[in-house]
Amino acid sequence: MQIQPAMPRSWRPETKPHKFCPGCGHGIVLKALGEAIDELEIQDRVVFGCDIGCSLLSWDFFNVDTVQTHHGRTTPVMVGMKRANPELIVVAYMGDGGGYAIGTQHLVNAATRNDRITVILVNNTQYGMTGGQMAPTTLPGQKTETTPFGRDPELTGYPIQGPEMVASITRDGAYVARGTVARPRQLKEFIKRALQNQMAGRGFSFVEALSTCPTNWRTNAEDTWKFIEKEMTRYFKVGEVKVPPELARGKGEREDG
Amino acid sequence: MPTKPKPVEGEKKVFMTGNEVVAWAAAAAGAECMYGYPITPQNEIMHYWTRLAPKFGLIFLQTEDELSAGFTMLGGVLAGRKSFTATAGPGNTLMQEPLSMAEMMRLPAVVVIQQRGGPSTGQVVYSQQEVTLTSLGGNGEGLRVVYSTSSHQDLYDYTIKAFNTAWRYRFPTFLLGDGYQGKMREPVVMYDPEVRGVELVPAEPYVGRPGTPGVDRPPAHLRNAYSIEEELYEAVMELVREYEKVAPEIVEHEAFGVDGARVVAVAHGVVFRAVKGVVRELRQQGVPVGYFRPITLRPFPADALRRVAATGVRLLVVESAYGQLARLVKEALSGLPAEVHGLYKPGVLVGQGEIATRIKTLVQGG
Amino acid sequence: MARPVKILLAGEGGQGVQAVAEIIAEAAYEKGREALYIPNFGIEQRGGVSLAFVQVGDEPIGPPRFETADLAIALSDRAVVRSRPYVGPETTFIYDSSIGTNHLPQGVARLVAVPAIEVSKKELHPRVFNVMILGAVIGLTGVITVEEAKEAIERRLGHRFEKDPALRELNHRAVERGVELVKGKL
Numbered sequence A: 001m002q003i004q005p006a007m008p009r010s011w012r013p014e015t016k017p018h019k020f021c022p023g024c025g026h027g028i029v030l031k032a033l034g035e036a037i038d039e040l041e042i043q044d045r046v047v048f049g050c051d052i053g054c055s056l057l058s059w060d061f062f063n064v065d066t067v068q069t070h071h072g073r074t075t076p077v078m079v080g081m082k083r084a085n086p087e088l089i090v091v092a093y094m095g096d097g098g099g100y101a102i103g104t105q106h107l108v109n110a111a112t113r114n115d116r117i118t119v120i121l122v123n124n125t126q127y128g129m130t131g132g133q134m135a136p137t138t139l140p141g142q143k144t145e146t147t148p149f150g151r152d153p154e155l156t157g158y159p160i161q162g163p164e165m166v167a168s169i170t171r172d173g174a175y176v177a178r179g180t181v182a183r184p185r186q187l188k189e190f191i192k193r194a195l196q197n198q199m200a201g202r203g204f205s206f207v208e209a210l211s212t213c214p215t216n217w218r219t220n221a222e223d224t225w226k227f228i229e230k231e232m233t234r235y236f237k238v239g240e241v242k243v244p245p246e247l248a249r250g251k252g253e254r255e256d257g
Numbered sequence B: 001m002p003t004k005p006k007p008v009e010g011e012k013k014v015f016m017t018g019n020e021v022v023a024w025a026a027a028a029a030g031a032e033c034m035y036g037y038p039i040t041p042q043n044e045i046m047h048y049w050t051r052l053a054p055k056f057g058l059i060f061l062q063t064e065d066e067l068s069a070g071f072t073m074l075g076g077v078l079a080g081r082k083s084f085t086a087t088a089g090p091g092n093t094l095m096q097e098p099l100s101m102a103e104m105m106r107l108p109a110v111v112v113i114q115q116r117g118g119p120s121t122g123q124v125v126y127s128q129q130e131v132t133l134t135s136l137g138g139n140g141e142g143l144r145v146v147y148s149t150s151s152h153q154d155l156y157d158y159t160i161k162a163f164n165t166a167w168r169y170r171f172p173t174f175l176l177g178d179g180y181q182g183k184m185r186e187p188v189v190m191y192d193p194e195v196r197g198v199e200l201v202p203a204e205p206y207v208g209r210p211g212t213p214g215v216d217r218p219p220a221h222l223r224n225a226y227s228i229e230e231e232l233y234e235a236v237m238e239l240v241r242e243y244e245k246v247a248p249e250i251v252e253h254e255a256f257g258v259d260g261a262r263v264v265a266v267a268h269g270v271v272f273r274a275v276k277g278v279v280r281e282l283r284q285q286g287v288p289v290g291y292f293r294p295i296t297l298r299p300f301p302a303d304a305l306r307r308v309a310a311t312g313v314r315l316l317v318v319e320s321a322y323g324q325l326a327r328l329v330k331e332a333l334s335g336l337p338a339e340v341h342g343l344y345k346p347g348v349l350v351g352q353g354e355i356a357t358r359i360k361t362l363v364q365g366g
Numbered sequence C: 001m002a003r004p005v006k007i008l009l010a011g012e013g014g015q016g017v018q019a020v021a022e023i024i025a026e027a028a029y030e031k032g033r034e035a036l037y038i039p040n041f042g043i044e045q046r047g048g049v050s051l052a053f054v055q056v057g058d059e060p061i062g063p064p065r066f067e068t069a070d071l072a073i074a075l076s077d078r079a080v081v082r083s084r085p086y087v088g089p090e091t092t093f094i095y096d097s098s099i100g101t102n103h104l105p106q107g108v109a110r111l112v113a114v115p116a117i118e119v120s121k122k123e124l125h126p127r128v129f130n131v132m133i134l135g136a137v138i139g140l141t142g143v144i145t146v147e148e149a150k151e152a153i154e155r156r157l158g159h160r161f162e163k164d165p166a167l168r169e170l171n172h173r174a175v176e177r178g179v180e181l182v183k184g185k186l
């Protein structure tokens, strides 16, 4: 992983270097988000909500108004905020445990209601903050602290297909994509489009980001990248899953709400 | 921008259910958002709110559960709008999670609780069994305000007051009613707070203020998680100090006939209505009895109650729960040699005959 | 302290006891008296026996539910059973004459049978059965007058009477007939 010297304008320099482990994907996702905010020039309108999980470490990450919430509850906080003040551009940032386990009902219902919020969900195949337990995203056979002999799909199922689920329960205005920290430029584009879709008032916007957790994967740099690029992509297909026709047409152009 | 019509103009006497009273009062208090999940016996608060919504520009969302109702409410508060929710029983249990966040982050959430029977699903009608949960729930220190109402006039007055208290002091505030209060009809005077000289404390946004964060102003960085024990300790002690400082301004009670009384009955909510009638009647007959009604259960009117107890009276706590109010009373009186007796009927209203008999026995030294 | 009049109405779902209770409480309130009305609303409410607690007085009413009714009216066998916890030696207990006497409470002040179901069927219309009961309550307690009851009915059903004036007439006769039914029964 390369650390680029240039920091997004919307980052808060005083709180850098950030608090994630070396090699952690969270920083890359937040860099993509920072660049998207910069390019859309929305630093003064964005409110960033972070979950409990390693995402909580980003509570003072940006020069952007930020609210830390509870594990799994970032979605409803941002839904309530957006409905109370639709001028705000709200981002709910969470892990796979927060979004797909404890907060599933919020994700499903916000998507169904087509709430005009942007959800960015970091899929690192396990619970990072609590020390590497199984998540709904854990791969078959993957060892975690609570599946020490590898995840057995017979007992605990297969990895959840988050974006595919969200795509299937949302209607036309929704934007759904899966990016990866292995392709930061593409990830930034996806996040940018998810923000533009909210700004246009079209609908629910969701980006899952495949991400690294070398600490709990217990991988060196080489194995970390092998895991995210080779192993994870066997179950998680990277790309846009659902794009509103208007957004597809406006590809690459600047859109404003 | 055209000014919105006022939900309640001037003053008018009406005859309606308590749930309807709450909806009107919240609107009169300047509340703009209600987020809620259906549960008996509070449903009609949402029903009336949604009917008032188009006319007065109010926001409503029926959420997927009470966790979401509580957290969306916090989102509304963060955006700078007076927001509230209403729940009961098992919903109150779930509501403690968002309210714990409100307590930590000083978010002026307002929650209406119409108590029903418990534990578990219990019954959907009535109880006073949510006193402990509402006053001390969550994984914290119970830094919240709880108003216990006992009439429709209380529901109206204290709903308005709850929003003012919440936004003035920035502690989550509960209105603790019950199913009987929610469902019964009785007269109430509704008024435009301004007409009564009640000033409405304005709401303010926590996020999205003018200017670019980090350029024109510092960003709002609001958190509830801390890295080390000492850091959280400092944060909690700051909350506690602030709470204890404002508590004397918030605390409320009502008392009658306590001077020269041999027995003082302590009750809140609708049970207080029963106690009040009995005590006043016995007093007329010359029985030395008085009553003490805590209006705020948090903060508890401990000083006032201690003054009453210091005269050596016997206290009789009467409640539709098995000693939940009594626990607050005993804590308030700790160190005093006061006798605290209990008449506990979890989930049912305590009858006036029963109360009178118990008081007379205690007066006679039994 | 002047005690309020305490009225318990009990009937099968669909017999309209809640409407009667609401009319009495609201009419009393309209004429400036203190009034409180609360229905029972437990889970059993659907399809079961429906109870209504009404109190009318001149001072603010105490607890919303009372232990002992001054007047209890039960309109079915099951309703009789459900009312029994709320009756005492002072209670006037009214029941419909069609009900068997097995479960009737003992030791009340008065037990009065009124042929409300029969009369409403034969002379008026089954749908105004509850309005006759309203008349009976008025006849027995005087908490509101017949005129006030008619006004309260007008407030609730006026829009329907506009289309069907005969309906108004039917309702008025039902109140009056209810009063007659209990005349001399106290």
Ligand SMILES: Cc1ncc(C[n+]2csc(CCOP(=O)(O)OP(=O)(O)O)c2C)c(N)n1
Residues within 6 Å of the ligand: A052, A053, A054, A055, A071, A094, A095, A096, A097, A098, A099, A122, A124, A126, A127, A128, A129, A130, A135
């Ligand atoms: C109600 C509740 N239950 C459990 C926890 C403990 N907890 C904190 S973070 C976490 C899991 C985080 O995993 P994930 O959401 O995948 O985020 P990551 O750390 O992997 O980025 C859990 C279970 C909590 N904070 N709150």
Ligand code: SF4
Residues within 6 Å of the ligand: A019, A020, A021, A023, A024, A025, A026, A054, A124, A128, A129, A212, A213, A214, A215, A216
């Ligand atoms: S534990 Fe994993 S997810 Fe959390 S900061 Fe470290 S590398 Fe990142």
Ligand SMILES: [Mg+2]
Residues within 6 Å of the ligand: A053, A095, A096, A097, A122, A123, A124, A125, A126, A127, A128, A135
């Ligand atoms: Mg994770």
